[in-house]
Amino acid sequence: MPKHELVLLKNMMQPGYTGSLADYEKTGGYQALRNALTKLAPTDVTATVMKSGLRGRGGAGFPTGVKWGFLPKDYQGPRYLCCNADESEPGTFKDRQLMERDPHQVLEGIVLACYAIGAQSAYIYIRGEMVLGSKILEHAIGEARAAGYIGQNIFGTGVTVDVWVHRGAGAYICGEETALLESLEGKRGLPRVKPPFPATHGLYNKPTVVNNVETLANLPHILSRGPEWFASIGSPPKSTGTRVFCVSGHVKRPGNYELPMGVTVRDLVFEHAGGMRSDKPMKAFIPGGASAPFLTPSHLDVKLDFESVAAAGSMLGSGGVTVMEEGTSMVWAALRLMEFFYHESCGKCSPCREGSSWLVQTMRRIMAKRGQMQDLETLTDLCKNIAGRTVCAFGDAEVAPIMSTLKHWRHEYVTLIQEAEAANLIRPESVGTRH
């Protein structure tokens, strides 16, 4: 196993580490914040983050420092930071661990980001189901406030940052940043049309940065160890730092593995996650959460960085790697994900709202052996008419499982349909009732 240093998961892996303020301070916690607030200008913090090459861990991989730089410089009114802790992408479970096991690492990142962008208020939008996580964060905020790391006049510098936990209430779409903002404003979580981006028109129409939990948790380390250190990890220059990969499915040791970006799928699955759980070989994997197209074992040597996974025809996305063994029906797997997307479409735009309903019905029909060959064309047409024609990226995501399984395992669809047709030859009366 190649040697590599843990960054984000390091503290929590120490025996006896509780995530309390005292424990976090013992590891050097809040020193980066003290140093930044007392010695650096906000623009220096942004410049450091830009130089580190840090890119958003929420999935889209937008350069964090560049995003901060988009906030209007001369704007006098309030600005906001929202920590995106909605983590709802099937296959993704890293933010939950980061928040529950080392909450102060996230909080220090939040206050650093607020300082850089000049925000006095931050909201942690955490998915409603994570009751434990929200309690842990609230407790940690209390500790940090009492210690003077959050609140007014931090370190006597006159800087004020307040942080609140805001619980979502069960809606996947609220992870999309503009839906998150709508939800935080007390409305239904319907995405807004971008542009304008939150950087200029965000929470309450004010300049706002939305950053993922893992993105923010990286900040204390970048500030204390320097951008060159960070940029030397992973696949520089474009995919720097580590990634907390969430491994699930048919492996021996599912769980979170923090590794330098650019590790191969083969290493992640076979070295770190213990390989396949039984003697069945791997049949398929998803490299970046439910929104990322399926890949095959021929892609095992693909490097898990933004560019390499994209070049292989998928997406690094949220870092959720799901492994499936031989014997898994790919039509069934795609249908499971389609059921998810159908359930979670917010209904704002018709291609997604209507399309997801058609897709799920067609898929259910094929799976139930009531499909026809022309259903495959219907699926392809529907997908083409959804992707790229919707308000938010959910539209592109929902077609990924079907498009990619049709590409690599079309024969499985065909077999199910042929079986349906054969059954119909024996039972012609069923034709009339089919739709």
Added chain:
Amino acid sequence: MTGNERETINGMTLSEKYKDEIAEILSRYPVKRSALIPLLYLAQREPGYITEAAMTEIAGLLKLTPPQVYETATFYTMLNLKKVGTHHIQVCKSLMCALVGSDTVIGWIKTKLGIAPGETTADGLFTLTAVECLAACGTAPMMQINDDYYERLTEEKVEKILADLR
């Protein structure tokens, strides 16, 4: 409106019952409406669901119309507008859990409690729901019961958890 518009929790309005908590929630946001979901959670805390009376009261508190409150409340799956069982069992059925046996878990619960997803036991103790990914795919199969996660489920574990709740 469902008959009794003055329906309250133990005869008290939300503002009487949670005066300080409401004030604290309102203080977090520069715009009142942001307090809507937190207040709906508050309304749900004791009865387990949100009454019409509570929604009307919250509308008044936030200077919204009742339909504005209703529109938000109906969007989110965790805000209940109907009574659910004392123990709300939510089994994740998304792909990653399904790969390692969540359908079997639902089967066990079905046999043990005699209810299918979407149903509540006659004594009102348990409601079973099949839900989408709860960010615990690395410790699948899993379920959530009220606020708590139960992970790496086995038949014996499920049996014990249900027995302990009875």
